[in-house]
Amino acid sequence: MIDLRSDTVTKPTPEMLHAMMNAEVGDDVYKEDPTVNELERRVAELFGTDEALFFPTGSMANQAAIKMHTQPGEQLICDKYAHVYNYEGGGVSFNSGVSCKLLDGDRGMITAAQVEEAINPPDFYHSPLTTLVCVENTTNKGGGACYEMSTFHEIKEVCEKHDLGYHLDGARLFNAIVAKNQDPKEYGTLFDTISICFSKGLGIPLGTVLTGKSELMKKAMRVRKVLGGGMRQVGFIAAAGIYALDHHIDRLAEDHKRAIELGNYLSQLSYVKKVEPVETNIVIFKVNDEQAVMNYCDKNDLIISNMGQGKLRLVTHLDYTQELHEQALQLFKNFS
């Protein structure tokens, strides 16, 4: 079986399990779990941020951040592909009573000019007050695309000028950092809040860290509690996170290499109409008859995602080895 649906399908390695089994734990709702405290300290140190807090999921971390930044009735700005808008169950309106102004970006990426144009005039009381900008790096629905750092700086200027919060959904931020050889501390200076999933490319069973400025992060414990995300001896999981910080970041380059190889390979096959640019570990390609390709993959124990409208998606990850990669290439070649 080759599972290329998502980088969330990975299982802990024996070494990661060993680190988990040997974790020193305590009750994290009392902030007494030394391993969780250490993971949070490590993330804040890495990004040069004031504070960090461990959440069970990326959706909860994003939703908490949006809650911390906004008041009901306000509006946030994001791309039309944004995870916070498309894949968090309508949580923006449910949890925060906030609406989304959607921008038509490029592969999930927006520009400072688009943001500036989308801000409602604050004294025009008919429209919702714009208070937050959410960006995503890498973009999920945008096919793993990475922003240029300069774009983030330009958007930050707009946020500062108009007094808007600036949140980064960094579910796959380490993929961007590795692909573009960036400094995590630059992200720490740019954003008010950043969420980073450990359950994607880093390969831990669950968990996301939200990090940022103390003026906002001081609300994070209460909001997490409200959302039901206060966990107890969760150091067993945080230990996997610390292990991943030490061992699973640099290797993301392997996932990117295999994704780029898959993209190049697919672009030469006659049944593939188009392959979106591959920058990290996500490959989106278009075919004429998606159902035929899906059925073929299914029969051959190759699991991929159908995004609809002829678009199929592959995501490379920790458990997608070189051996499986070679088998997958062969399977794609044999389809006719």
Ligand SMILES: *Cc1c(COP(=O)(O)O)cnc(C)c1O
């Ligand atoms: C996976 C993901 C999240 C978090 O999703 P969960 O399923 O809650 O872990 C958030 N943003 C993006 C862009 C993602 O890809």
